[in-house]
Amino acid sequence: MKFRLKLGFVSALALAAATLGARAEPVTDEMLLNDATNTKSIVTNGLGTQGQRFSPLKQVDKTNVKSLVPAWSFSFGGEKQRGQEAQALVHDGVIYVTGSYSRLYAIDAKTGDKKWEYDARLPEGILPCCDVVNRGAALYGDLVYFGTLDAQLVALHAKTGKLAWKKEIEDFKGGYSMTAAPLIVPTTAHGALILTGVSGGEFGVVGRVEARKASTGDLVWTRPVLEGLMGSMNGKDTTMTGKANESWPGDMYKFGGGAPWLGGTYDPETKLAFFGTGNPGPWNSWMRAGDNKWTSSRLAIDPETGDIKWGYQTTPHDGWDYDGVNEFISFNTKDGKKLGATADRNGFFYVLDRTDGKFLHATPFVAKISWAKEIGKDGRPVYNDDNRPGDPTKGADGKEGSQVFSVPSFLGGKNQMPMAYSQNTGLFYVPSNEWGMDIHNEPVAYKKGAAYLGAGFTIHTIFDDHIGSLKAIDPADGSIKWEYKNVAPLWGGVLTTAGGLVITGTPEGYLMVFDDKTGEVLWKFNVGTGIVAPPIAWEQDGQEMIGVAAGWGGAVPLWGGDVAKQVKDINQGGSYWVFRLPQKTAAN
Ligand code: CA
Numbered sequence: 001m002k003f004r005l006k007l008g009f010v011s012a013l014a015l016a017a018a019t020l021g022a023r024a025e026p027v028t029d030e031m032l033l034n035d036a037t038n039t040k041s042i043v044t045n046g047l048g049t050q051g052q053r054f055s056p057l058k059q060v061d062k063t064n065v066k067s068l069v070p071a072w073s074f075s076f077g078g079e080k081q082r083g084q085e086a087q088a089l090v091h092d093g094v095i096y097v098t099g100s101y102s103r104l105y106a107i108d109a110k111t112g113d114k115k116w117e118y119d120a121r122l123p124e125g126i127l128p129c130c131d132v133v134n135r136g137a138a139l140y141g142d143l144v145y146f147g148t149l150d151a152q153l154v155a156l157h158a159k160t161g162k163l164a165w166k167k168e169i170e171d172f173k174g175g176y177s178m179t180a181a182p183l184i185v186p187t188t189a190h191g192a193l194i195l196t197g198v199s200g201g202e203f204g205v206v207g208r209v210e211a212r213k214a215s216t217g218d219l220v221w222t223r224p225v226l227e228g229l230m231g232s233m234n235g236k237d238t239t240m241t242g243k244a245n246e247s248w249p250g251d252m253y254k255f256g257g258g259a260p261w262l263g264g265t266y267d268p269e270t271k272l273a274f275f276g277t278g279n280p281g282p283w284n285s286w287m288r289a290g291d292n293k294w295t296s297s298r299l300a301i302d303p304e305t306g307d308i309k310w311g312y313q314t315t316p317h318d319g320w321d322y323d324g325v326n327e328f329i330s331f332n333t334k335d336g337k338k339l340g341a342t343a344d345r346n347g348f349f350y351v352l353d354r355t356d357g358k359f360l361h362a363t364p365f366v367a368k369i370s371w372a373k374e375i376g377k378d379g380r381p382v383y384n385d386d387n388r389p390g391d392p393t394k395g396a397d398g399k400e401g402s403q404v405f406s407v408p409s410f411l412g413g414k415n416q417m418p419m420a421y422s423q424n425t426g427l428f429y430v431p432s433n434e435w436g437m438d439i440h441n442e443p444v445a446y447k448k449g450a451a452y453l454g455a456g457f458t459i460h461t462i463f464d465d466h467i468g469s470l471k472a473i474d475p476a477d478g479s480i481k482w483e484y485k486n487v488a489p490l491w492g493g494v495l496t497t498a499g500g501l502v503i504t505g506t507p508e509g510y511l512m513v514f515d516d517k518t519g520e521v522l523w524k525f526n527v528g529t530g531i532v533a534p535p536i537a538w539e540q541d542g543q544e545m546i547g548v549a550a551g552w553g554g555a556v557p558l559w560g561g562d563v564a565k566q567v568k569d570i571n572q573g574g575s576y577w578v579f580r581l582p583q584k585t586a587a588n
Helices: 002-020 029-033 555-559 562-566
Strands: 069-075 089-091 094-099 103-108 114-119 138-140 143-147 152-157 163-168 183-187 191-197 208-213 219-224 230-233 236-240 264-267 272-276 297-301 308-313 329-332 338-343 348-353 359-364 372-375 381-383 404-406 428-433 435-441 455-461 468-473 480-486 494-497 501-505 510-515 521-526 536-540 543-550 575-580
Touching: 029 183, 089 138, 094 543, 103 143, 138 183, 138 191, 183 264, 191 264, 191 272, 264 329, 338 428, 348 372, 359 372, 428 494, 428 501, 455 562, 468 501, 494 536, 501 543, 555 562
Parallel strands: none
Antiparallel strands: 069 575, 089 094, 094 103, 103 114, 138 143, 143 152, 152 163, 183 191, 191 208, 208 219, 219 230, 230 236, 264 272, 272 297, 297 308, 329 338, 338 348, 348 359, 372 381, 404 435, 428 468, 435 455, 468 480, 494 501, 501 510, 510 521, 536 543, 543 575
C-alpha cells in the first residue's frame, strides 16, 4: 500500500514537471555510455563517447537514399554568420546546436521551431585564431554546456536556456579561447566530470586539460600537457608532466603551446580519455631544440586522477604547425584487440594499441608528403632534414631563414573535421586535403596575447583538379579502398550509417551521400552555403532524420593563401538542415 502511494507521488511529480515544462529529461551516465547504440537521441559529440560517428540506423539505405527530401531548415539568424562547424545533439525531442560567435540554439527536432537561443556576450578583443567557430555542446543532467570564444565554460538549463553557471577557463587576453565540444565522463571518485581543453596554440598558451564537476563547474583536476609543469587536484599539486627540460631548452616549456583545442574522446572499455595536443610554440623550431613533449601528441588521461597513462607524439620537434589534435577513435578488431586510429595533420594515418599507446603502424593518407620519408618501425618520423624551414639566425641578414615547400600545408592532411568509422565495413572515412605551403622562419619572442609564430607562409595547391579528398582507409594496413576528389578543400566531418552510407558536406554547398563500399555518389543536395560541420542521424517518430549545420567559414578563407582566393566567392550562411524520406503522399 505504502509502495503504491510512493509510486503515485513520484508519477504525480513527474506529471507536474511535464505539465509545467520546468525540467528536461535528465541525461544520465547510462545515456552517455550507451549513446552509440541509442538511435533516438545523440547526447555526445561523436555519436558515442568513443567518437566513431557510426549510426546503427538503416531506414535510409543505398536503394532509397535518392528520395531524401528536406524536412525543415532553421536559420541561425542575425547578421552574424561565418563558419558553422558544430555537430548537433538530440535529446528529448530537442536539437541543441551551437553557432558562430558563441551562440547556442534549442530547436524542436520534429518541426524546426526555435525553443530558445543563448547568445554569449563577447567582449572586445577576443583572439580566436581560426574564425569565430564553435564545434558543439555537451549534455548532462538537465544542463547543456558549451565553451565560448572568450574562454568561458557556460552551463544552461536545457529546458529554458537560462544560465545555471559560468566559469572562466582562462584570461582571453592571453590568447585563450574555447571552440571544442566539452566531453562529459562519468567517474567513480568525483561523479560526472566535464573535461575541456584550451585553444590558443598560436599565442604561446599553456596547453592543458581540465576537469570540473558537471553539476557545479567546480574545478577538480588540471593536467598541463607540457613537460615540466605540475598537475593539480582540488587545488593541491599532484604529479609533474614528464620532467622539466628533458625535451625542452630553458624555460620555453612555460609558454610552449600544445593546446588540446579539439577536445577529447572517452573509451569506457579502457576507462581512458584521449586528447590530442597542438603545435609547440613558437612555430620556429630552431628556438626549441628537443622533442618538445607533449606537443603534437595523443595523450591517454585517467579521468579519475588527471594523470597521463600514455603519450604518443606524432610530430616530435614540429616545425610545420602539425597540431596533433585530431580525434583518436577507439575501435576493436575482429579478434578483440583494442586499438585506436587517428589521421594526423602531418599526413599520416596512425593505428595504436589504445590500452598502452604502443605504435602499430602509420601510412600516408595524402600524396607527396615532403617533411618525412616515412614513420619508422619505432613510431618516430624519418625526417627529410632539408624540408625543415631554415634557421633564421643563419639567414643572410639573420632575420629570415631559407624557405622550403612542405606538404601537407599547415592546415593539414586533415584538420578539425572528424572522420567516421563503420562497424559494417571496418573502414575509416577520412576527409582529407592535398595541398602544400611555402614556409620560412623568423626570430620571435613571447609576448602575452601576441601571435607567437616566427614563421611566414603561403598555401598552394598541388593538383590541378582538386584539393579535397574523402578516403576510405582500412586500419588493418592503412590501404586506401576508395577516394572521392573534391575541387575545394573538405572541411566538414563525416557520418557513416548501418544503411551503408557515408555522409559529408562540401564548401560548394553539397550534402553528399556515398556508398560505403565503393565511394559511388548516391545523392547530393545543395544547401546554399558551404558545409564545414559533421552530419548526424537520429530516429524521430519512427523516421530516420539526417541533420547538418550549414555555413561557410573556418580557417580556409582566413589562412588558405592561394586556396583562399580560389574559394572567395562561396557565400556565407548560418542554418540547420534536416532531411528524411518523403512522408507517404495522399495518393488514396
Ligand atoms: Ca596550430
